[in-house]
Amino acid sequence: MSTTTTTPEPVLDGARGAAAPGPDGVPPRQPRGRRPRRGIDSMGAGERVLRYVLLLFVLVICIGPFLWQFSTSLKGSGEDIYTRSPSFVPSQPTIENYLKVADAIPVFSYIGNSLVVAAIDVGGNVIFATLAGFAIARLRFKGRGIVLGLFLATLVLPGEVTIVSQFLTIRDLGLADTLVGVALPGMIAALNVLLMFNAFRQIPDEIDQAAVMDGANAWQRLRLIALPAVRGTIAVVAIFSFIGAWDDFLWPLIVLTTPDNFTLTIGLQYLAGTFSNDQRLIAAGTMIAFIPIAIVFAVLQRFFFKGLEEGGVKG
Template structure:
């Protein structure tokens, strides 16, 4: 007892400086560190938000306002919404938006369904070759999309889906990254819950529907956002597959603004903002679930 009493104060004496340094590094910042961090945050903010604000400002500037001045201004001197109306007059923007929504809806539903099934099978079921299949999913992340685009087009053409919205949506109906996200989310569910369900006589479908899905709703929202943005912003694949003007997606259809009005940057900026609005709406609706899904995908200590 006496020896333990003599050792404990020395241990406390040795641990106190390190704890003090840790509290000082995380809890309190010097004025120089605080200024440096805020400067870095402002730089990152300008780099990421600056182009968006410039496009928004350009889309609201009237035809009598010079957008190529040596001293650019973010605040329009003659704010107007006429540029958005001119976009609708120049191209069938509502048709293109409808086509993009159809493609995005197919990809979102496909990724939610197939990524959920694949992630659950890889994470919660035991079957031969599971690790090899998981390795194949990881390997596909290394391949760029352009490496398989020719084979994808040949496959879509042989299926008779060329120049169709289904042909555009088909390759994006399941993404390897989304499968891995669901795999990681399902792995966070304690094994004891599965074992208790098996002892109660639950089969794989019952465990998926009653236990696993309620625990990964946030990750499903993350997948929905990723799938929607990927399908909505895709340009190269719809450009290759589609030929009919009435079947073009919005990203491809906006290219008709180039040259229609002598490359008026105001119309191009307005078209860009029109394409951005659905993404902002989707993220605003699913924002709460998105951050919940990020926490679900984190590794628990």
């Protein structure tokens, strides 16, 4: 005959509504509830107005210059852009300025060169930053802490400190005045490695241990377990890499000397030099440079916002 032992449930004290003391005289611990979040409906009128005013102020600072450039690019030659009472809405909107940009410089050739550099940098960062982040976060090897510290230390140094040594290295490799030479230093960034390291570190150790017990090696754990859990962070790395490569001006200016190899950021400076008195064309060139960034972000924005809050594996 078997005897089943049951744990008595805590009895509430009727007077105070709390759990009665146990056999040892100590009341059992009650689970701590989460602090309720304040919704926007529970705010006071003054606090709500203040928040909307601050949001509107930040929106004007962030979006205002972009809207002004876009408006200027659509204004015709007969419209004064230096008037004392500026207007965001063009009185005679036209796309003539964009056509003039294409006639002034080989803009499509420059866009192609920039896309080649950006593609190399995005591919390099997605592959190598992922591998480095996984190795530091999930593998155990001697000197792991030193490697992580070196990546952190590189964030302190500005890029201009190492630009001379980078140029000498690229020249000695015979890659000066080439698009590969422009893309090579940006193929892996320390910040992207740390982003991937932090994402992989959020995966519970129990999942890794279970995979090891099932006979999975490091590559299988990376492909089947780790990568599906960090897709959002990979999108963040891809967007950051693309924007960094697309907007870079100083490094391509140092490496490239042949006009046929110029990226878009260098080509736009010739637009400003040739038509220095017509800000409409410069604004149109700026908008042309912005379009690929907007497309990349629109495609990856669903994963981007997921990557900003990426945590562990959700079952």
